[in-house]
Amino acid sequence: MIVEQxxxxxxxxxxxxxxxxxxxxxxxxxxxxxxxxxxxxxxDVPKFVLGGGSxxxxxxxxxxxxxxxxxPGKRLVDETAKAWIVEAGAGENWxxxxxxxxxxxxxxxxNMALIPGTVGASPVQNxxxxxxxxxxxxxxxxxxxxxxxxLFTLDAxxxxxxxxxxxxxxxxxxxxxFGLAGRALILRVRFRLPKPWKxxxxxxxxxxxxxxxxxTDPTPRxxxxxxxAVRSAKLPDPRVVGNAGSFFKNPTVTSDQCQDIIARxxxxxxxxxxxxxxxxAAGWLIDACGWKGKSVGNAGVYEKxxxxxxxxxxxxxxxVVTLAKAIQTSVYERFGIRLxxxxxxx
Numbered sequence: 001m002i003v004e005q006x007x008x009x010x011x012x013x014x015x016x017x018x019x020x021x022x023x024x025x026x027x028x029x030x031x032x033x034x035x036x037x038x039x040x041x042x043x044d045v046p047k048f049v050l051g052g053g054s055x056x057x058x059x060x061x062x063x064x065x066x067x068x069x070x071x072p073g074k075r076l077v078d079e080t081a082k083a084w085i086v087e088a089g090a091g092e093n094w095x096x097x098x099x100x101x102x103x104x105x106x107x108x109x110x111n112m113a114l115i116p117g118t119v120g121a122s123p124v125q126n127x128x129x130x131x132x133x134x135x136x137x138x139x140x141x142x143x144x145x146x147x148x149x150x151l152f153t154l155d156a157x158x159x160x161x162x163x164x165x166x167x168x169x170x171x172x173x174x175x176x177x178f179g180l181a182g183r184a185l186i187l188r189v190r191f192r193l194p195k196p197w198k199x200x201x202x203x204x205x206x207x208x209x210x211x212x213x214x215x216t217d218p219t220p221r222x223x224x225x226x227x228x229a230v231r232s233a234k235l236p237d238p239r240v241v242g243n244a245g246s247f248f249k250n251p252t253v254t255s256d257q258c259q260d261i262i263a264r265x266x267x268x269x270x271x272x273x274x275x276x277x278x279x280x281a282a283g284w285l286i287d288a289c290g291w292k293g294k295s296v297g298n299a300g301v302y303e304k305x306x307x308x309x310x311x312x313x314x315x316x317x318x319x320v321v322t323l324a325k326a327i328q329t330s331v332y333e334r335f336g337i338r339l340x341x342x343x344x345x346x
Contacts, residue, residue: 001025001035003042009062013053014116015320016242016311021050021066028070028091030144030151030187036067037149047146048346049185052093054116055125055244058346059317067146069120071187074100084108084193085139090120090186094127098224101193107220108137108193111200114231116238116245120186124168125342126161130227131200135161139190146183164249164342199223205230234305242311243302247324248282248339261335282331282339283307289330296323321345 007024010016025036037043046064050056071089074097078085084106088097094117098109111132117125123141127134138156145152160167160178168186172179199218201207209226210216218226236243253261258270258278265288269281286292286306293303298315300323302308309320328339 001032003065007066009053009058009066012050012068013056013058014238014242014244015057015315015317016238017058017315017317017320019058019061019317021062024066024068026068026070027185028072033067033144033146033185034149036065037146047182049146051090051118051121052116054238055121055343056346057244057317057320057343059321062346067185069118069185071120073188076104076106077190080195082195084195085190086193087188087190088119089188090118092119093117094119094122101191102220102224106193107197109191110220110224111227113224113227119189123159123161123186123189124166125164126166128164129231130203130206133161135159137191137193139192141186141190142188143180143184143186146185151187152184163252235308236302236304236310241302242315243308244343246282246307247309247341247343248286248307248327249342250279250282251285251337251339252277252279253337254278265335280337285331285335285337285339286327289327289334291327291330296326299323301327317345 004024005022007021009019009021025032027033042065048062048064048066050066050068070091072091073089074092075087076084077087086101086106095114097119098113101107101109111130112127115127115129122134123138135156138159140153140155142151142153144150158167167178168180168184170179171181172183197220206223206226209230210218215222235245252273255276255278261268269284271279273279283306286301291301292306294301295312297319298312299319300310300312302310309323324341331337331339
């Protein structure tokens with residue numbers, strides 16, 4: 001185990017913000033974490049788990065010990081008449097893993113193609129796109145306790161999945177609480193991909209692709225290609241323009257609240273949910289407030305998608321946070337809705 005000092009993090013966060021980690025350890029197995037915890041000078045220091053850096057806003061040099069997750073591996077664990085069970089190391093690139101599943105004949109993740117980040121971060125955020133969320137395909141995960149060094153396994157119920165939420169985003173407030181924020185490092189994730197495979201359709205972008213191509217019964221690979229094309233057209237490549245994907249969660253309101261907003265804003269984009277609530281398109285709300293293409297310093301709102309904040313070159317984390325807060329204020333003043341950011345501010 002090597003502890004690296006003053007490590008540049010610009011290449012390790014998708015916003016491309018310039019910052020350094022005072023100390024960084026690359027984690028390729030549970031043994032690496034256990035070695036850290038065995039060192040008296042490292043065991044009790046604050047720690048920050050870093051995956052692909054696609055869901056963070058760094059506002060300065062990172063003082064806690066950075067545990068850079070690089071656990072490798074992709075494999076078929078089991079196959080039954082009802083499902084394929086596949087596993088990936090937490091350090092694997094998410095999109096590359098989705099591609100691998102299709103290449104090897106294990107469909108089911110194609111709707112979530114091109115989501116940035118690593119496999120290990122996917123349960124933390126309960127990532128999702130085009131009608132499929134990670135929890136719909138989740139089997140279990142292995143993690144390590146950053147206090148005790150003990151390994152443990154969680155199933156879906158124990159992960160406490162919600163909309164872009166999980167137990168890994170909550171801190172235990174008292175003894176017995178199961179919040180794992182800052183407490184756990186995910187090592188491996190397993191997915192249950194159902195048989196027989198069924199296409200998940202219904203989103204407008206996918207329906208549009210079906211109409212354009214004349215394909216009414218798409219294969220997993222066709223859906224994968226469509227999702228990649230749609231996302232590429234809407235979202236900037238972080239390798240070219242720094243960003244963290246969708247910056248705000250789509251807010252959920254009651255049916256009555258939605259009707260009240262529709263009375264004032266008839267064109268608002270909204271989606272009825274199975275529980276009777278209504279999800280509003282955060283990007284539409286931001287666009288309606290006139291933010292598309294606007295900037296604060298070197299941080300801006302993407303011209304093609306108001307839900308995406310971008311680094312126009314040399315942006316600081318402070319500029320991104322200031323822009324985000326200004327957007328939140330505008331949306332609240334006009335619609336009475338508080339937008340919640342997706343990325344973690346570090």
